[in-house]
Amino acid sequence: MKAFAGSFLLITLSVVTGVLTGAEFSITGKVSFSTPWDTAGTPYAADLIGVSLNAFVTTIFFIPLIGIYGSCLFLIGLKIIIFPLLCIGEK
Amino acid sequence: MILDLPDPLSLQLNRFYTLEFFREVRDILLPQGIICFATVGAENYISHDRASFLSAIYNSLQSVFKNILVIPRERNIFIASDGSLTSDIALLIAARGIQTDYVYEHYLRERTTKERLALLKGSLSEDVPVNRDFHPRTYSYKIHVWLGMFQERFTLPLIIGALLLTIYFLRLGIMGKVLFSTGFVASSLEVIILLVYQILFGSVYTGIGIIIAAFMFGLVVGSYMEKRMERISTKSIMKIEIGIIIYLPSFSSSFYG
Numbered sequence: 313m314k315a316f317a318g319s320f321l322l323i324t325l326s327v328v329t330g331v332l333t334g335a336e337f338s339i340t341g342k343v344s345f346s347t348p349w350d351t352a353g354t355p356y357a358a359d360l361i362g363v364s365l366n367a368f369v370t371t372i373f374f375i376p377l378i379g380i381y382g383s384c385l386f387l388i389g390l391k392i393i394i395f396p397l398l399c400i401g402e403k
Numbered sequence: 404m405i406l407d408l409p410d411p412l413s414l415q416l417n418r419f420y421t422l423e424f425f426r427e428v429r430d431i432l433l434p435q436g437i438i439c440f441a442t443v444g445a446e447n448y449i450s451h452d453r454a455s456f457l458s459a460i461y462n463s464l465q466s467v468f469k470n471i472l473v474i475p476r477e478r479n480i481f482i483a484s485d486g487s488l489t490s491d492i493a494l495l496i497a498a499r500g501i502q503t504d505y506v507y508e509h510y511l512r513e514r515t516t517k518e519r520l521a522l523l524k525g526s527l528s529e530d531v532p533v534n535r536d537f538h539p540r541t542y543s544y545k546i547h548v549w550l551g552m553f554q555e556r557f558t559l560p561l562i563i564g565a566l567l568l569t570i571y572f573l574r575l576g577i578m579g580k581v582l583f584s585t586g587f588v589a590s591s592l593e594v595i596i597l598l599v600y601q602i603l604f605g606s607v608y609t610g611i612g613i614i615i616a617a618f619m620f621g622l623v624v625g626s627y628m629e630k631r632m633e634r635i636s637t638k639s640i641m642k643i644e645i646g647i648i649i650y651l652p653s654f655s656s657s658f659y660g
Binding site: 315322324326327330335336338361365370377382388398 | 539540575576586587594596619622629635646655658
């Protein structure tokens, strides 16, 4: 039962992560980039560089040095830094 | 209980050297029961990284068991128990009349000399934090020990890489920065989910398919939501950003609940 609950939790977190990412990616593409090749190029490159950077940084530095909780705090900090930039851009 | 495992060079192995694992072992052992395992040692010189590695394991054991004994040499043998322990194993073997072919008295006495025990004991530090499932320190120290065997230095490539990334990030527009950070966050969370799965279930292989499929399914649902929205503006992105900021603490707390 514990194993089932653990698996269910991880799968749910994976789905929620996907929903937020998918929604933001498609909305940002529609709001900011005019042509299909713009949408397919620039945001996709930015997204993939973020992904590739993480694949290196999280496993080599974050998890061993600051643990899972510390890694999540770092990610919150990153998003909190980005949010005001978005607000400024809106104005 | 005897653990015959390699050193914790991966998270899969690290789970057998954590505070949580030692607690589970203590719960199933008899009061006089013993846990014993070995890690790769160094006979005459204990580097700072190796000392940190040994200290993390020692401190984790000390948080759970009353008595810990570390027998040094090419393999450091950790023995822990709530019962009494002695390093004079040769005396115990002789007292109980146990016949041995290889592990004879002189070999054991040479291995457990006061000087060797003192060298190892003196290298251990109480300041090194314990090793946890979700904060795997021995894994990090072990990588440092391993890298210390080679002369390569990675500082310059890392600095160049960080500089290039910083320039790229600064040149990105605001939406590019948002997507960069979202890609970073999303893949971090996926890596964390996979690592947590490995920590909890022992192998990531059994779950990697369903976890990646779940993430892809989420991407589809998220993209479809955009089609269903009547008005799309920068405010929609801000709402999702707030959603991510709220989601992250609940994500991390779900593993510590």
